[in-house]
Amino acid sequence: MAFLAGLAGPSPAVASTSDSAGNQLTDLVSPFMGTANQSNTFPGATLPFGMVQLSPDTGYATGYDYAQHTIRGFSSVHLSGVGCPAGGDLPILPTIGDIGSTDYAKYAVPYRHQREKASPGYYRVGLSNGITSELTATTRTGWQRYTFPATRKANVLLNSGQALHKVVSSEVTVLDDHTVAATITGSGFCSDTRPYSLHTVTRFNRSFTAHGTWSGGRVSDGSSHSSGAGPRGAYVRFDTRGDRTVTATTALSYVSLAGARRNLEREGRGDFDTVRAAARQAWERRLDQVRVQGGTEVRRRMFYSALYRTLLSPNTGSDADGSYNGWDGRVHKAEHFTYYQNWSLWDTYRTQAQLLSLLAPAQTRDMALSLLRVRAEGGWLPKWGYGTVETNIMSGDPVTPFLVNAYNQGLLAGHEEEAYQALRQNADSVPPANSAFEGRGGNPRYFAKGYVPLDTNARHKPGDFDSLHGPSATLEYALADAALATMARGLGHDDDARRYAERGKNYRNVFDRRTRFIRARDADGAFLGSADPKESVGFHEGTAWQYQWLVPQDMPGLVRLIGGNNAANARLDQFFAYRHLLRDPADTARHSWVNGPTAYYHQDRYNPENEPDLNAPYTYLSTGQPWKTADVVQAALTLFSDRPDGITGNDDMGTMTAWAVLSALGLYPVEPGMAVWGLTTPAFGRVDLTLDPRYYPGGHLAITAVGTSPSNRYIQSVRVGGQPRSATYVTGADLRSAHTIEFTVGGRPSRWGTGAADIPPPLTGR
Template structure:
């Protein structure tokens, strides 16, 4: 898909000039929730509290809900995922205000595609905790939304006087979100409640959401509808798939406020959530939620940069802080992976874990900024293991979808351990991770785990078998080569934890497994002048050769959402071994140059990333370039640093940042529950957790002259880089850490969390950017050959 973006061209220049900066103000004004609502960014513009259970956002024609180019709004749903890639993304309990008469006997009257209202972008507002839009149908209606953790609040203000209606639609949701059953019941003249049974993400199983909605004014009449039409005066409608809901008529309301609470436990959960957080004035709820957002976003203080760059940064931080979602009700109850009701006392149970995406940087950003929340996230993942019998991969509500491949939960939890989030639970976590690393769930388990472990443990690789049985959408042998690389990275990270816990034999065995990628390195494969690439093997150990002809590293066989060109870099745990197999550091760097089209990038950064890198959010295969739209090679820019050319990391990142803009299409690919946004936050600050489990942050040229990260322990990480200009390619010429010169292109977690000042000296001349390029400049590999 061709992406047309508003960009600022990057041109290398000889000198650094002062950069015009935006005057710091309210951080909420530096967030634009419309970023990512076009071209498959799949974000939503509506209101949510940080990590909230409930979100209130408009529903349009797209499977993620709203799309900026939509011409009509079908309703305002009360559950959304931010940036996910599969179809089933919520929009449950859709409400829409209307005026005028309608024919209840006609079933199509209650189809949200039919009764959808046109709207205007004029006056539309998308800020943290607040969304506003003017519906131009029905005589004109302003809709404002805000949210608490467990409730969504809408205020409808009608342009004309007279009767008004609110449609509460339980039988429809986002486009392509199957609703298999629903119910609605009129409780009294201000309250409705019901259920929605919908399908989980990526072809998962149906699950039930309970809701309760209350209005600040009484409605004077009502009715419900079913697939056969509406019945005035009816108080209840329940059944399977199909049109279903209720309409509520207000005599002459001028304005109506509706508050909706949801629960995954039961109807009492929704009622208690409403009692705990509802019955408050709209403006008070908005003010309270925005205060919370202000506190969260102010954890990073950007003190320079253009207004657009600040908006891109803070919107990225905002998207990072939306998930995982709160899973327990206000009373602490939650529905576990055993489908039983449990209670979180004194902590928050979180759910919706897109681990294949978020283990790469979103997880570490949350752990750095909010260790207390990271502890609850770690505890939640362990609760899934305890109640479900296995660790998750893509956990949606209270079920495992078995979506994506590899072993993302291991680096995810190991990094949480490394950040201190498993204090007191280290051995419990380690045992669960060791089970996951070395075993396979029983056939009766809904978890698929490391389905390729049989061959991996016996022979050191996951066989490529596209017909291997599945328990969900994906299975590891269907992507045997990339699964092997992911397993190896995960095992290496676990070896670090094992060694720290005194499990020396385990640590040695896991470190050896961390080099399993070598078993798939075919030294006889050549492409584009380079020799040696990872290649799938089939059961028995033979190299895979496609029926259509010779194996090519640009093909899709054996790799999940990528090719051998992209996955060859997923070996950051063993840089010496990788470099040796590529023919030495010079050849490895030359291969990176080709991968990034580096020479073209220097001449035309913004054009190169759009014309020569992988384009289109789902264009994964038959490629030999860097894919900035997807996760497998997100860390690849830092591979330059790891092979001894750190200045090129900074150049590639500045070019990549042109893909992130203050526009609806300003997110590259799916935002994937904040992962792409977290990548931008880290890389624009100038540090990135490239090697799981090590606690090492690899450094690069920051995009801002000064940024201060306020840690939860009261200490600060200060990142200074006088003359930083995000619109140009710049390199690091020198660094002082706490006033002491440093020639290391990395800094450890412990040093950062004690409070540190990193003072970068930048240059636009690559010839002067030899900083950290010598021996010892790059961090050591934890599982080096």
């Protein structure tokens, strides 16, 4: 992995404490975290879960790359940390002089990092053309303030025909001397998808003196309309010899131009500085839910920058009046909840979903209800939903642990049976041929064989398909089935519960007892590919070494198959390069584990840059050696910082940063779908969590670990609600009732958590 020393330019600036009275948590956040080395984050302005995520695009596939030095425009839609181009709609750029090229790759303006600053809800950059651009946002509007040199030809270019994704067609209209409307119809996220449309209305705070549009490469001065495929856009011009500032406010709607107008009227009032202050306050309130004490300033900056990133998605999809565009192509109304969209479920179900259920349970409930709307209106639950489009990206059945987690955290009250029936349909069948959803496409053979055979020629919908990833899809299906069994049992569907729990053991059907590793099998049952697990075939973005630990629903059963605790611990030690790790944790993480953000294959080590083995450091909690979890987690946390290279791998809508936040808290969701939290040593002496009292009575949880440090990292004892706890986990019920978790730490491993009864309980039964 390349680190910041290899990047051009100095460190980016974060808005200083002089921007507000007193020290605030927002001062600890760097939105530049993860903007290098393919972590794919963005530094621009947004609110928590905002529809608008306004940020500069530098020419990089997913928006902003710290190593690039020109800005093509400030566009309104971004997806934080994703691995494929998406968003980048309506890049707007201030320029000076005559309008030349209509290609934003050619009219892009250079900039330097020394003239960049960012903090939550605010971004500023000085461009080489002498213009300073500032960004801020509300939930549905993006605000841009430009300070021009004194000139007659101060332009603002609104490019509707280019974006990060494929633009199928666009239409731009100058409505009056203050306002420009645009509709962009786009397609694509990792694969071809059916188109969707985004509507925008941009209002300027002063009259422009001239305007025009472009179609293809031809600029038409005075024109007010351009539509169709290819390059399209409009420019507006101001005379800034007297007043050098221009403010543009862009409202979005996935419903209609009328919806964008309503959003503009609702959220487009006030001035730039007032909106910026409100955005900062909104972030301060969110971050203030987690107050840490102790640790170094470097660690605190990493923590709050990571926490910020986890709160960016999913994104608001409904207009201010509750209208949203459904998956049936019709307009619907979200009554008494916010409709959310953009579902990177294969990634987020492992970490970010559980963190949100703890820190943002009301929003998590709305997110779960939004998924139920997708099923009601689109006919199926999504796997990776972008806007109102199923992309079928990634594999397995990630929506099940996501929704079962919401159920087991008590966030589906009044909708339990609706959710269960949607999940049952998803788990027990496949979408019809005329549906855009791939769903669990491997189900027919999974039911017949007990595993998903590897079949690269299987028929499928556009996107990924599970038969191409037979062994890893089998593990994902089994995990989801075991989680669903807990929901079935809780709702009294006992026959279903037994059936799903039994299917939760199907991982055994792809376990090769000769090599003692998971392997791909064909439809006749033969194991495929090399017997060397690092050269395994059929695993989605990983190898058998990394996927072998993806059995959180039955870790005791997996350990028995491997050969017992001693054999499992020996394999874990090899996997983590444990002997070297004890000598040099940071070097092990950087040079033994990390091989590059997309180096998924031919590896026999832990890959902290991708999702399949994110839970692996916590496997030691189930093998009688919980102190090794503390060792591995400490090493992995060295990969995170508030710098541009401070996230390992694609952040994938907050997945990796949620891992860092949870691990720093000492609470990690070891069984996706279940309210079971593994314990490890917190990174801070004290953490105070302010929780929503509607879901967590008392509204407060204090986690203490007096004296914790890298050298004082081993748990000696734990008290939960004042009572001794030898188990290596707590439950959601504990978090709702205990109010305190007290760790006593020391410099040497202890006997805490080493008993056979101390391990997290398997979902499939002991």
